[in-house]
Structures are given as C-alpha cells and as structure tokens.
Amino acid sequence: KKRIVAFRRLNDDQLDQLRGDFHVDYFDNLESADDPAFLAALAKAHGLVGASLKITPALLDKAPHLEAIASISVGYDNYPVEELTRRGILLCNTPDVLTETTADTGFLLIMATARRAVELADFVKRGDWQSSIGEAQFGSDVHGKTLGMVGLGRIGAAIARRGALGFGMPILYSNASPKPALEKELGARRCELDELLEAADFVCVTVPLSAQTERLIGAREFALMRQSAIFINISRGKVVDEAALIAALEQGEFRAAGLDVFEQEPLPKDSPLPQMAKVVALPHIGSATVETRTAMAQRAVDNITLALGGQRPISPVNTDAWATLSD
Numbered sequence: 488k489k490r491i492v493a494f495r496r497l498n499d500d501q502l503d504q505l506r507g508d509f510h511v512d513y514f515d516n517l518e519s520a521d522d523p524a525f526l527a528a529l530a531k532a533h534g535l536v537g538a539s540l541k542i543t544p545a546l547l548d549k550a551p552h553l554e555a556i557a558s559i560s561v562g563y564d565n566y567p568v569e570e571l572t573r574r575g576i577l578l579c580n581t582p583d584v585l586t587e588t589t590a591d592t593g594f595l596l597i598m599a600t601a602r603r604a605v606e607l608a609d610f611v612k613r614g615d616w617q618s619s620i621g622e623a624q625f626g627s628d629v630h631g632k633t634l635g636m637v638g639l640g641r642i643g644a645a646i647a648r649r650g651a652l653g654f655g656m657p658i659l660y661s662n663a664s665p666k667p668a669l670e671k672e673l674g675a676r677r678c679e680l681d682e683l684l685e686a687a688d689f690v691c692v693t694v695p696l697s698a699q700t701e702r703l704i705g706a707r708e709f710a711l712m713r714q715s716a717i718f719i720n721i722s723r724g725k726v727v728d729e730a731a732l733i734a735a736l737e738q739g740e741f742r743a744a745g746l747d748v749f750e751q752e753p754l755p756k757d758s759p760l761p762q763m764a765k766v767v768a769l770p771h772i773g774s775a776t777v778e779t780r781t782a783m784a785q786r787a788v789d790n791i792t793l794a795l796g797g798q799r800p801i802s803p804v805n806t807d808a809w810a811t812l813s814d
C-alpha cells in the first residue's frame with residue numbers, strides 16, 4: 488500500500504475511504520510543519536492531503552517519495568508550483584465545489600458593509616437602541632449600484648451573477664482575459680482596473696494571489712475609489728497592501744471594507760482593522776460551511792486516490808507533473 492499523510496478537515500468516512508486504499512497517517516490538529524511525528528510520516532509518504540500549510544522546497548526535501556498533493560482549497564498560493572512540477576509532484580486543488588458558497592460570503596460582506604449590519608447589531612446588543620435610529624445610522628443601497636469585480640473567474644462570476652440577476656447591479660470587471668459569455672449573460676463590461684476603481688460603488692476583489700496580483704491594490708488604487716464606495720476582499724490578503732488599506736480607511740478615502748482575508752492569518756491581535764466601525768472582518772470563512780468543507784475534503788480524497796492509483800485526478804493544477812507521474 489502507498490502511504491498518505493493527511494492533516495486537518497477530513498471526516499471519519501473520508502479517512503475510512505483513504506484507509507481502504509492506503510496506509511494513512513492523520514494529523515487532525517497539525518499546528519506546524521515542524522511537528523516531529525508529521526515529519527517522520529512525511530519522510531515515507533507518497534501522498535499528502537490537507538489545507539492551510541505553507542509547503543516550501545525545504546519541506547519537500549524531507550518528503551523524497553512524494554508523488555502527489557491534494558490541497559483542500561481552490562487557491563494554491565501556499566505551494567511552490569514550479570518547484571513541484573520540476574520534482575514531478577502533482578498538485579490538485581478543489582475548484583467548483585466551493586464557488587457558490589464563497590460567492591455567498593462575498594455577498595454577505597457586500598450586504599453587511601452597505602447596511603452596517605455588524606455595527607448596528609452591536610448597537611442593539613449593547614442595549615443602546617432607546618429610540619428610533621436616525622440618519623447617522625443609515626446605510627446605503629445595494630440593489631442597482633455598480634459592482635466592480637477585480638477578477639472574473641469562477642467565484643467572481645458567481646458574485647457578479649448574484650449582483651446582476653438578484654440585485655439589478657450593473658457589472659464592471661477587470662480580468663486578464665475577456666469573458667464574452669458573462670458579458671452576454673450579465674451585461675458585464677470589461678474595463679481597465681483604474682476605470683473600475685473610479686466608477687464602482689462596490690469594488691470586490693476575487694483574483695487569485697500570484698506574483699502578478701501581489702499588492703495589486705495599494706495607496707494609489709484606494710485613492711482612485713469613490714468616497715462612498717465599499718471595498719470587499721475575499722481572495723487573499725496579500726493582493727492588498729494592508730497598511731495602505733488601513734490608512735485609506737482612516738483618511739475616509741472610501742466608506743467601508745468587508746474583509747474575509749488578511750495579509751497575516753489569523754489576524755494579529757494588534758491589527759486595528761476589526762475595531763474599525765467601518766470594517767466587517769471575518770476569519771477567512773469564504774468556503775466554511777459544513778456542506779462545502781465536506782465536499783472540498785471529498786474532492787481532495789478523490790484527487791489523491793485517483794492520482795496515486797495512476798488515474799487522472801479530477802482537478803490537477805500542474806498538469807505537466809501529471810504527464811511525468813502517469814509515464
């Protein structure tokens with residue numbers, strides 16, 4: 488039997504399924520990649536399944552038999568993809584199964600920031616609701632406002648679809664490639680990022696983190712946004728210059744921010760962001776529903792089972808490595 492190291496997020500049925508085909512070492516609450524038992528298991532592993540662990544070339548050196556990794560995530564910025572391909576290690580991710588849930592989270596942030604839901608729920612919780620609320624506590628509409636999508640991939644498209652079809656929002660988007668089918672379906676219009684920033688009522692970031700998108704949104708970009716605009720990030724914190732975001736919020740360059748992702752996660756205790764009335768900060772829950780996390784883990788189990796069994800996995804990332812592995 489081939490050996491798999493699995494960590495975090497697998498349920499008993501999924502572990503049983505893996506154990507039917509492989510020898511499995513499971514680390515439910517893995518704290519760090521330095522865990523000696525984890526490293527000892529990794530030294531013998533052919534497959535690795537898990538989430539939220541930075542995989543470095545130094546760690547790969549400690550896994551000389553590794554053939555495939557199944558990440559329980561769609562984003563793969565935690566993995567050195569070129570290095571994996573060079574070593575002939577196949578990486579798989581979990582697209583599609585989390586798209587709608589993550590888009591729901593995007594809309595949750597759009598609604599919560601526009602209508603100041605968290606701030607006003609706190610106001611009620613504190614017992615401060617003594618008379619009817621006044622203009623100082625009014626929010627702004629969502630329906631009919633312009634939604635600017637920075638990135639229109641699977642998740643971006645699902646958010647844009649909610650906006651256009653459910654809320655009558657005109658859609659602007661900036662994306663490396665045009666999306667003619669979505670333009671037709673949603674009336675979306677592609678434009679340069681700067682035009683989008685100047686025109687949108689909601690700027691929603693959904694691009695994956697890469698060398699091209701790291702710090703894509705910084706002081707210059709925030710300065711272009713409308714003072715009444717709302718900024719939403721559900722992709723990765725590092726797509727944004729967080730210090731510039733904090734400064735822009737403090738200077739009132741735009742109205743509010745809904746954030747599910749941060750430069751450093753968990754968010755450092757001294758970050759001012761969660762205390763700001765204009766900010767709705769969530770602990771990276773984009774895909775975190777019972778149904779979707781189960782489906783993501785299942786996809787990872789299926790991917791690793793297929794890959795180590797010599798069959799093409801459902802969602803490979805570096806297909807070049809698949810060619811090597813299936814040789």
Ligand code: 8YV
Pocket residue numbers: 538539540559560561562563585773774775
């Ligand atoms: C993951 C995510 O659960 O899929 C992604 O890319 O951001 C989340 O759904 C998280 O990143 C764990 O790696």
